[in-house]
Amino acid sequence: MVSGEAKVERFDALRLLRGLEAATLCLERYRDHINALNIFPVPDGDTGTNMLLTMRAVVETPAGAPTDSLSALAALAARQAVLGSRGNSGVILSQFLTGFARGLDGCEDCDSTVLAAALSQGATAAYAGVSQPLEGTMLTVMRDLSGAAAARASNPDADVIAVLRSAVQAAHESLRKTPSLLPVLRDAGVVDSGGQGVVVFMEGLLCALLVQDPHALEVELCLPNDGLAMSAATVSQRFLDSTAQEEYGFCTQFLVEADGLDLSALRTQVSQMGSSAVVVGDASLAKVHLHTFEPQTVLQFAATLGVTSQVRIDDIDQQHQDFRALHQQRQDIPALGVVAVTWGEGFAALFQGLGCHSVVPCGRTMNPSTQQLLDAVRGTGAPRSVILPNNPNVVLTARQAVSLSGQGVHFIPTTTIPQGVAALLAYSPDAAPEEALRAMERAIQDVTTVEVTTAVRDTRLSGVDLSRGQVIGLVDGKLAGANGGPFDVLMDTIRKAPLEPGGVITIYWGGDTQEAEAQDAGEQLRTAFSEQQVDVVYGGQPFYHYLASIE
Amino acid sequence: MAVRIVTDSTADLPPELVEKWGITVVPLYVNFHGRNASVALESLRDGPDIGADAFYQRLAAPSTLPTTSQPTVNDFLQQYRALCQDDDRVISVHISSKLSGTVSSALQARGQMEDPKKVEVVDSGLASMALGLAVLAGARAAAAGLDSEDVVQAVREACTQTQVFFMVDTLEYLQKGGRIGKAQALLGSLLSIRPILTVRDGEVHPLERVRTRAKALQRLASLVEERSPVSELCLMHGTTPEDITRLTERLAGVVPAEDLIVSRIGPVIGAHCGPGLLGVAVRHSA
Numbered sequence A: 001m002v003s004g005e006a007k008v009e010r011f012d013a014l015r016l017l018r019g020l021e022a023a024t025l026c027l028e029r030y031r032d033h034i035n036a037l038n039i040f041p042v043p044d045g046d047t048g049t050n051m052l053l054t055m056r057a058v059v060e061t062p063a064g065a066p067t068d069s070l071s072a073l074a075a076l077a078a079r080q081a082v083l084g085s086r087g088n089s090g091v092i093l094s095q096f097l098t099g100f101a102r103g104l105d106g107c108e109d110c111d112s113t114v115l116a117a118a119l120s121q122g123a124t125a126a127y128a129g130v131s132q133p134l135e136g137t138m139l140t141v142m143r144d145l146s147g148a149a150a151a152r153a154s155n156p157d158a159d160v161i162a163v164l165r166s167a168v169q170a171a172h173e174s175l176r177k178t179p180s181l182l183p184v185l186r187d188a189g190v191v192d193s194g195g196q197g198v199v200v201f202m203e204g205l206l207c208a209l210l211v212q213d214p215h216a217l218e219v220e221l222c223l224p225n226d227g228l229a230m231s232a233a234t235v236s237q238r239f240l241d242s243t244a245q246e247e248y249g250f251c252t253q254f255l256v257e258a259d260g261l262d263l264s265a266l267r268t269q270v271s272q273m274g275s276s277a278v279v280v281g282d283a284s285l286a287k288v289h290l291h292t293f294e295p296q297t298v299l300q301f302a303a304t305l306g307v308t309s310q311v312r313i314d315d316i317d318q319q320h321q322d323f324r325a326l327h328q329q330r331q332d333i334p335a336l337g338v339v340a341v342t343w344g345e346g347f348a349a350l351f352q353g354l355g356c357h358s359v360v361p362c363g364r365t366m367n368p369s370t371q372q373l374l375d376a377v378r379g380t381g382a383p384r385s386v387i388l389p390n391n392p393n394v395v396l397t398a399r400q401a402v403s404l405s406g407q408g409v410h411f412i413p414t415t416t417i418p419q420g421v422a423a424l425l426a427y428s429p430d431a432a433p434e435e436a437l438r439a440m441e442r443a444i445q446d447v448t449t450v451e452v453t454t455a456v457r458d459t460r461l462s463g464v465d466l467s468r469g470q471v472i473g474l475v476d477g478k479l480a481g482a483n484g485g486p487f488d489v490l491m492d493t494i495r496k497a498p499l500e501p502g503g504v505i506t507i508y509w510g511g512d513t514q515e516a517e518a519q520d521a522g523e524q525l526r527t528a529f530s531e532q533q534v535d536v537v538y539g540g541q542p543f544y545h546y547l548a549s550i551e
Numbered sequence B: 001m002a003v004r005i006v007t008d009s010t011a012d013l014p015p016e017l018v019e020k021w022g023i024t025v026v027p028l029y030v031n032f033h034g035r036n037a038s039v040a041l042e043s044l045r046d047g048p049d050i051g052a053d054a055f056y057q058r059l060a061a062p063s064t065l066p067t068t069s070q071p072t073v074n075d076f077l078q079q080y081r082a083l084c085q086d087d088d089r090v091i092s093v094h095i096s097s098k099l100s101g102t103v104s105s106a107l108q109a110r111g112q113m114e115d116p117k118k119v120e121v122v123d124s125g126l127a128s129m130a131l132g133l134a135v136l137a138g139a140r141a142a143a144a145g146l147d148s149e150d151v152v153q154a155v156r157e158a159c160t161q162t163q164v165f166f167m168v169d170t171l172e173y174l175q176k177g178g179r180i181g182k183a184q185a186l187l188g189s190l191l192s193i194r195p196i197l198t199v200r201d202g203e204v205h206p207l208e209r210v211r212t213r214a215k216a217l218q219r220l221a222s223l224v225e226e227r228s229p230v231s232e233l234c235l236m237h238g239t240t241p242e243d244i245t246r247l248t249e250r251l252a253g254v255v256p257a258e259d260l261i262v263s264r265i266g267p268v269i270g271a272h273c274g275p276g277l278l279g280v281a282v283r284h285s286a
Helices: A013-036 A047-059 A070-084 A088-105 A112-128 A138-153 A160-181 A183-188 A193-209 A232-241 A263-271 A294-307 A318-329 A345-353 A368-379 A393-405 A417-426 A433-446 A486-496 A515-529 B015-020 B054-061 B074-081 B102-111 B126-143 B150-161 B172-178 B181-186 B212-223 B240-250 B265-275
Strands: A250-257 A275-281 A285-292 A307-315 A336-342 A356-362 A382-390 A409-411 A448-454 A459-463 A465-468 A470-474 A478-480 A502-509 A533-539 A543-551 B003-008 B025-026 B027-030 B042-045 B065-071 B089-094 B117-121 B162-167 B194-200 B203-210 B230-237 B259-263 B278-284
Touching: A013 A047, A013 A070, A013 A193, A047 A070, A047 A088, A047 A193, A070 A088, A070 A368, A070 A393, A088 A112, A088 A138, A088 A193, A088 A393, A112 A160, A138 A160, A138 A193, A160 A183, A160 A193, A183 A459, A183 B265, A250 A294, A250 A465, A263 A294, A285 A294, A294 A307, A307 B212, A336 A345, A336 A368, A336 A417, A345 A356, A345 A417, A345 A533, A356 A368, A368 A382, A368 A393, A382 A393, A382 A417, A382 A433, A417 A433, A417 A502, A417 A543, A417 B230, A417 B240, A448 A486, A470 A486, A470 B003, A478 A486, A486 A543, A502 A515, A515 A533, A543 B025, B003 B074, B003 B126, B003 B150, B025 B074, B027 B265, B042 B230, B054 B265, B065 B265, B074 B089, B074 B102, B089 B126, B102 B117, B117 B150, B126 B150, B126 B162, B126 B230, B126 B259, B126 B278, B150 B162, B150 B278, B162 B212, B172 B265, B181 B203, B194 B212, B203 B212, B212 B240, B212 B278, B230 B240, B240 B278, B265 B278
Parallel strands: A336 A356, A336 A382, A382 A409, A502 A533, B003 B025, B003 B089, B089 B117, B230 B259
Antiparallel strands: A250 A285, A250 A307, A275 A285, A448 A470, A448 A543, A459 A465, A470 A478, A502 A543, B027 B042, B027 B065, B162 B194, B162 B278, B194 B203, B230 B278
């Protein structure tokens, strides 16, 4: 205990609420740093963003939080986190909060011993939620911090502050050890990003308990050893590009620049003008995302605050109507509805064309929340449904949606879009659900996925040093080519992939790739492999110049 | 008093079986529309006027798609009257009434008979050689001397035990001909796929989708194997005898070699499915 500091003997609902709010603010401040720790060389699973969005779902509880019961608040927070969880890191965080709430069940408030036990239950729940827990990740950090809290709480002198302080310290130490536990981290020269997120989260909790200003909190960070930090500007733009489009009205996005912006006031004001409000930024620049019937009203309001720019308005109604029109062609309610998470408008159209009942767009950096998946499941109208996550960062969210919805909802752990296409092709609307699920599961085993992307940071993958900006080709996640531009890498990578006679090569070109180049690649492959069927299709995906499947 | 079996040309029965069992086949019509008004519409009888080879040659030419039409009431009436001399009975078994108006023509012809009771019209709910297998079941029952009710019973039983599975290279023909049925849901795919279809409840139903013809062939074979024990099997193709060779090898032993039927898809089914059709009709033992 620091001298002069008042002891806090009881942890109550108000302290938890302030703690969660402060943790969210801290995640917001350090989001970019956490994102920059991503080990995979493309920014497609932004851990910091996912954890932040998950926590925002907790603190933006519309109905107002109960502050008279610790147990009730913790349960509500856990529930909100589960529903709003995004990405693997968000799901794990939500399960941590779920276990934490379980540990506080029935407590109006609690002492340091119960608090430490609740943290331990949180860590246990987080482990239980992952099918193959990996050490050197945020799970390890959670376990270590809760272990330290329990050890500290066994000392009768330790108050709530002392316990949390020990937990935070242990989290820092545990984080520093993650590269020694997980070789892929050591190769990349970074600590685990999710673990860093947990440290930031815990610092926020402690900060509130000490009644300090979270805005002024300086968290000691483990930066990547090459010192790369992502610029806030790029993240802002990516944030703006992400939209969830399943509502009515117009998807409205813009920047507003002014001196002394009050983000939380802005968020409140904007929220009253529509739905799906996302307001992020700082006191000088805010990014606003909103679904509204009156985009002009929002823009006029924003113009009174400062200078608006990068205005983008998309008609959700039109998209919604197109979607409905497509669905109305199918008069029968399927026995098994199919929900797929996709990237890019090309893939969205492709999945719909193949009979997928509900397509959930995966933003450039925003993974869909559990709630979005549950809504999509409900949207199929089918008594049973199957979710195709099509992305390693959505697999846990899909699993969480399955466990929340009880019977009748399934998921097939597709980690790439080509696997999702194969599963969807194997889906038969006439088959019994069990039979259809088996066929879909079988189908993903016959697909090899090729990815061509650009490394966004210096890193090491499959034992090869890669520099930022280098185009790389992966076959089922393993580095297979890294020489030349996207076209060369694609051709090189496919040549190295296992081809069976009478197979199919499908090339999906991305949003940043020219169709002519993709068609040229198709022609050359047809000439080189005359016994292969070669399809060239628009995917429109971000980050990946090309995706390809080999079947 | 004998029982005579009548069907239509969509059964795609091999000529030697038609002859062996004394089956009467009433042809549908294939209509070729000229590209301009000065070229007359050609309406050809499926079989007597145009065979499979000539048809697929014309189909490959870049012109409008041929259409088809059911036999006329008179076509049926003439056959029924000729067959019902000597107090014989007619069992007339036809393509699904949801796919063709043939049953309707046959029923009207029956209604114009002096004694309609002499003719029984059966809507098989099937097409192509699935219909063909039901017709053969009727022919065997008739040859065994069963009375007309028992022959009808044998035909209906065969209809319920027989399934047809087929793949097409493109759904375009089924769509343009208006016979796409539930396979409508498969339209609009941006990928090239080979749909595997079936006829269920009288309509075309999508069953599965595979990416290549080679995989489709394998899947058709496994669909047959899944229906074991198989009592009758027919392989069907339009323009790809080499696929029949592969399927025959793959399915060797499912039925005795001498019982395996190979059928060439004729002009009417060909007009609605396109040249690449490959299919199997399979009857499982009860």
